[in-house]
Amino acid sequence: MTATHHTTVELAKLARVLDRDPGDLAFLATLPPEALREFRDQITDLTARREARRMQRVGAAAKIVPAPIAAKIAEAAFGPVLAAAIAGSVDPARAVAIASALSPVFLADATLTLDPRRAVELIAQVPAPMAAAVARELISRGDYLTMGNLAGSVPDSVLRAALPHASDLDILQVGYYLEETSAADRLLTVVTDRVPGVIRATHNAGEWPKAITLLGLLGPTERSKLANVVAAQDDEVIDGLLTAVEEADAWDTLLPVAAGMNPQSLQRLAQRPAMQNPTLLTKVADLALTQNLWLSLLPLATHLSPTQLHTVAARVATEPDASLTTLIEQAHTENHWPTLLPVALALSTPDRKRLASLPVMHRPEFLTAAIKATATHNLWPAALPLLNNLPTTTHDTLATTINTLTDTEFQAAVQAAVQAAVQAAPAADCTATLIQILLRQDFAPRSRSLTLINEAGNLETLVGTITTRDLALWEGLSDIRTEIPGHLRNLLAAQATRCGRPELADNLTAT
Template sequence: MTTPHHNTAELAKLARVLDRQDPADLDFLATLPPAALRRFRDQITDLIAERESRRMQRIGAAAKLIPAPIAAKITEAAFGPVLAAAIAGSVDPARAVAIASALSPSFLADATVTLDPRRATALIAEVPDHMAAATARELIARGDYLTMGRLAGSVPDRVLRAALPHAADIDLLHVGYYLEDTDAADRLLAIVTDRVPGMLRATATENKWSEAITLLDLLGPTERSHLGNVVAHQDPEILDALLTAVTDLDAWDTLLPVAAGMEPSALQRLAERPIMQDPAVLTGIADLALTQNLWLDLLPLAQHLTPTQLHIVAARISAEPDDALTALIEQAHTANHWDTLIPVALALDEPARRRFAALPVMHRPDTLSAAVTTAATHNLWSAALPLVDVLPPHTHDLLATTIATLSTPDFHAALTAAPAAGSTTTLIRIVLRQDPTARAHSLTLLAESDDLESLVTSFATTDPEIWKSLAALNSELPPRLRTLLAAQAASCGHSDIAEALAT
């Protein structure tokens, strides 16, 4: 989405420089990158300026000899606005302002149409607030947002503050659409931040979402996320209109990076909207994230999706080959995104989950340790333990070492989550792989669990080896734990183990 709409603005600017009335005449250039079009426009402007530079310098020198009011009269009557704009950069700024102060706002507006802000920086900085405001009023009345946008990045903040109050909310959007760069967009938004809700309402009323999304894409990360938070907390109708436009314009490549920096409450509101329940939309978002290197931008949003929504996203992820899945895990690990990756992995169907767990990247000490630490830090045991269930046995020694480092509250949280997650057997199997000191500590914590009876009851494995391992540790088991395990062994048909534990 981004390139075609940025190109529309760039082609309009190029048409202005080439004195073409209809930007559609330049549609044959529409496939070029926006940056290339802008460089081409600057090159043309530079060539014109260089060709006329000596003549402009002579005229500028002559202007010094004439009183400002007379020079203004000559400028309007003989030079005209185009030549006046060309001369402006060759005249001392203070002198140019003195002449300009005697010109009408209409003439000044005509002159700014062709003024090159790169060559008139000093002059622009000297323009009084009242003159800037009058010229801005004239340009806005004409609907010449292109000129306003082109100059907005060059004028000081005080000039913008003087000029922008004369613009309606929708005018601000149109001006933003024609801004030259990220710095100009950030400055504009910072100055009119209190008017953003009004701009959004005006955008929705006039259905100008295409321009709004283009402006959003131009903003830097901080201002972009700030605007995203503001949008998310508007009336549902406005948020729904934006999401519909983003989907229709295929502009999720713009919105996903915005979402990555939004506040949790804003992301929650975004995830709850009706369009975000559409399987086709969710699949399209996931596909874009996977094919356009926006995976890390998707994960913060995924954290706020319901299980049903996550299953849809996970189904698209599971279609990736092993090497692609490995790369996704590597990216999430490097960016410390395990808190968002774990729920996504849990949403995979059983075959995909086992394929995920079988990837070599999941067996490395650094990734396993990070996953366990994140599960403890964010209390994600209900999502993490089912993934541990499908890890191959050769990872259990490493898991045993990692779990031994957990704090007592974190270990108790894992014990509490294990029965509901159906992971009690795996957790006990890992505890049994710990060294004697760590194992004794873990067994003590097990025995101290407030819900020990439910925990032991959920330990319903028919694997004789794990029962034998427990029987071999009879002397290490705390009495209450040993008694409950003996009863559970009997109920599972292991009477010999029950008898051994009871003695």
């Protein structure tokens, strides 16, 4: 979407250089904006080279004539177009002196064809009052193209002097015609205190498409700042933005913006009615997966409801194993396990098992990072079902990683398993897996783990989820029965008896 709008802007700038109506250049609309800009620069450079000698001669003559007289000559004989061309050939201080004697109207006319690349030093020396006067004249004409063309070249001090004469909507219009990301970032920094007003004016005027284009110009830091300000506005404004993004199919612009939002802003965004639409969420997920925006989607996914997550996860599950592997590797590289795990939990049971069976999920460094992220952010309800689906070949790595958990982190995992058992959640089946992993621990860490489990609340509920289908598990418990605290051992024996296997209970309590 933003490429289309940037193309529109570039066609307007090219038409200005060629002195043509933008409609005459419609046949170029299929070209990328970068190509149009390069073509525009080539035309400007060619014209400058062709007129270079003549401009140098006129510029040399301007040095001799007193500045007020030179200004009169410029107005009467040269006109604004030629005056703009000469500006780059005159000493900057001399050019400013001449410009000081010219009217704001004439100067505004001259800026229409001024090439900022050839007048950098001159622009830098323009006094703030003169810049403000010219800006006021350009704004009164609605000539935002020229303002945008110059805004990227003038110093911040000139911007600060000129922009008070612009309305909030004027600022948006100027930003729409900016040339580069650096210019957009500077503009936003200069008008920081006016950003809420610009957003409201944008909404009231129905100019969201231009604001979205400006979002695409901004660098990550300023883009995130602006996005957080937008998210702090009334629901009406946020909904207006989301509607505009959908109508313009601009999710490729909004997703990277969302990635930099603070948690409160992401939460508000996720709760808006538009984001409850399964068709829209599937579309957003598809875009993230096909346009290399996966890492931009994950921070938003953290704030989605279970229903929303299931929609996103269903689209993720359609990816082949190779693609899922790449997605996991990207998330690991960028430390996105806290945002990946909720999506993984939202997968259907077969898809979750497929995810857990991928070789990438068995790499020790990946398992370690996943468990540490789970413990740090207390994401055990999301991680436990995956833990249950991992093959036994990963248990040694998991046992080593669990050794590094603090008592509080380990108890949180146990409590999550208890809660899952109470709610009959998918994690309820992983109690046996937890015990299998603990059996792989060395004596000292295993004793600690067993002690912490023995101290868990609702321990009876947790033990009640263990079946006698896995005889190897009960044999392992029997082998370490002297290490198991008495209360836990008695509960395990009682569970074996309830399951119709009294001999297993006898093995646990044998002396």
